Amino acid sequence: MNRWTANVVVVLTFSLPLTANLGLSDERVTKSGDSINVPTATEQRRLQLPDPPFRYADSDNDTDNGAAALPQHVRAVAQAFDNTPPENPITDAGATLGRVLFYDKSLSVNGTVSCASCHQQDKAFTDGQPTSPGFDGRRGKRNSMSLINLRYYRPGRMFWDERASSLEDQVLRPIEDPIEMGHQLSVLINQIQQDPIYPPLFDAAFGETTVTKDRIAQALAQFVRSIVSFASPYDEGRAAVASIYDDFPNFTEQQNLGKQMFLTRGGCAICHLAPDEFLHRSPRSGQATLISDTAAQTSASAELLTDLAPDDVIADRQSAFFFVEGPTVNGIDGDPAASDPGVGQVSGLEQDRGAFKVSSLRNIEVTGPYMHDGRFTTIDRVLEHYNWSVRPHPNLDPRLQEAVKGIALPEKEKVALAEFLKTLTDRSVLTDVRFSDPFVRWNPAKAAAAGGFRFCRNDLGRTGHVLS
Numbered sequence: 001m002n003r004w005t006a007n008v009v010v011v012l013t014f015s016l017p018l019t020a021n022l023g024l025s026d027e028r029v030t031k032s033g034d035s036i037n038v039p040t041a042t043e044q045r046r047l048q049l050p051d052p053p054f055r056y057a058d059s060d061n062d063t064d065n066g067a068a069a070l071p072q073h074v075r076a077v078a079q080a081f082d083n084t085p086p087e088n089p090i091t092d093a094g095a096t097l098g099r100v101l102f103y104d105k106s107l108s109v110n111g112t113v114s115c116a117s118c119h120q121q122d123k124a125f126t127d128g129q130p131t132s133p134g135f136d137g138r139r140g141k142r143n144s145m146s147l148i149n150l151r152y153y154r155p156g157r158m159f160w161d162e163r164a165s166s167l168e169d170q171v172l173r174p175i176e177d178p179i180e181m182g183h184q185l186s187v188l189i190n191q192i193q194q195d196p197i198y199p200p201l202f203d204a205a206f207g208e209t210t211v212t213k214d215r216i217a218q219a220l221a222q223f224v225r226s227i228v229s230f231a232s233p234y235d236e237g238r239a240a241v242a243s244i245y246d247d248f249p250n251f252t253e254q255q256n257l258g259k260q261m262f263l264t265r266g267g268c269a270i271c272h273l274a275p276d277e278f279l280h281r282s283p284r285s286g287q288a289t290l291i292s293d294t295a296a297q298t299s300a301s302a303e304l305l306t307d308l309a310p311d312d313v314i315a316d317r318q319s320a321f322f323f324v325e326g327p328t329v330n331g332i333d334g335d336p337a338a339s340d341p342g343v344g345q346v347s348g349l350e351q352d353r354g355a356f357k358v359s360s361l362r363n364i365e366v367t368g369p370y371m372h373d374g375r376f377t378t379i380d381r382v383l384e385h386y387n388w389s390v391r392p393h394p395n396l397d398p399r400l401q402e403a404v405k406g407i408a409l410p411e412k413e414k415v416a417l418a419e420f421l422k423t424l425t426d427r428s429v430l431t432d433v434r435f436s437d438p439f440v441r442w443n444p445a446k447a448a449a450a451g452g453f454r455f456c457r458n459d460l461g462r463t464g465h466v467l468s
């Protein structure tokens, strides 16, 4: 028995108490060519969590939803946009449980897919594919969405067609989706209750070891809501000037030109950086909005923009979130009958047909391919759409009516606009350990490249291995 095989045996012995028997196994071949069976569940069941837990909750000293920790341009508007419900504030233990659930493949019926399979941290929690393969390899019809800053999507509704009324409502749906994870919640609740890793985590989060559907939803929602990102080159530049319209000192000339195009001639900000003034006028309470508000909002903002001189709009524009406030039609499809009805299918309203929610443009550089069906592979393709091929559509957003023939930015301005969009990438959130996989994975190829395993005692007091 060589050193390699011996190590493998030690791992299995030490991890037995943590093994939930899901009857899954995976054949592995060791360096010496011996083949061994390692239960996938064993690999899954080994956690590495810090004690005390990572910080996810807002600081106790903050009076307004953790805003003290945010840059000024975000702080000013954070509270008004925050969709955290009073009954489910983020706690460190709750988000920690949510993190474990998020990365746990046993939430899918055959143990092959976790939330993180389609929401990968290094891709701003998307998966790099037009549509995502679920537990048995079949694909849905929509593109995976970024999960960053969802806390600040003020309407609170989730999915491209906004069919979920809140994050708490959204997070359970992939589990029972017949293409995504294919599980049954009634069965899953029992399975989690029997799984030795979970009772202590539920106890820490909710003061009881009992697993319920609502607690799973609350913990997952807390974790997702804790994923916020305001440390991009854009934020650094925005913090250094009084107005978003000023040139940013840390930007190149090209990036500043691109920012100008985004805010003015390109018309992007009108939708993707909703003016605060528009929000004050919208009939919302800060809670989730009804889908039927969408049409009213859209025409209200179009009216607003014709009413107001650009300077008035400028004065009230928030410069933090890069969300479009509610679903709309951006002219990628011409024929409503032949394309995905989006919100229209959910609301049954003709005026919602073809309307889609959009993720924040933050981190857009790493969330491709783009649009609800992932049809555009690059940012340049997206810009080509707005530049030349906005299609007439009965529900085309009035803010784009004039652009039906395209906004026709010259090449230099178009390239600059793409460069500006890349300044919205926050590298730190893509690697922040608080949002990373807490399971200690065994990757034989990586281990071999690193010359084998070293052993560690993780923070649950259990011995596991980490890759060198």
Ligand code: HEC
Pocket (backbone or CB within 6 Å): 102, 107, 113, 114, 115, 116, 117, 118, 119, 132, 133, 134, 135, 140, 142, 143, 144, 145, 146, 147, 150, 157, 158, 159, 160, 161, 167, 170, 171, 172, 174, 175, 179, 180, 181, 220, 224, 357, 358, 359
């Ligand atoms: C098989 C791939 C897949 C899995 C697994 C998956 N998702 Fe998703 N997720 C998607 C896709 C695709 C969408 C967009 C679907 C749509 O709009 O119809 C989405 C949308 C979302 C959204 C909405 C974001 C927004 O801005 O509206 C959230 C939140 C989310 N997923 C969280 C999760 C969580 C939590 C899990 C695990 C319980 C999970 N997802 C599992 C692919 C997946």
Ligand code: HEC
Pocket (backbone or CB within 6 Å): 262, 266, 267, 268, 269, 270, 271, 272, 324, 327, 328, 329, 330, 332, 355, 356, 357, 358, 359, 361, 364, 367, 369, 370, 371, 372, 373, 382, 383, 386, 397, 399, 400, 407, 417
């Ligand atoms: C009328 C409002 C509106 C305007 C103006 C607008 N967009 Fe969009 N944008 C949308 C909508 C709605 C979508 C999602 C459409 C879909 O997927 O069906 C979208 C999608 C996108 C996406 C893809 C997002 C993703 O996660 O896949 C990018 C990038 C984008 N827009 C950039 C821009 C840029 C750059 C401009 C200015 C040239 C601009 N948009 C102008 C409404 C708008």
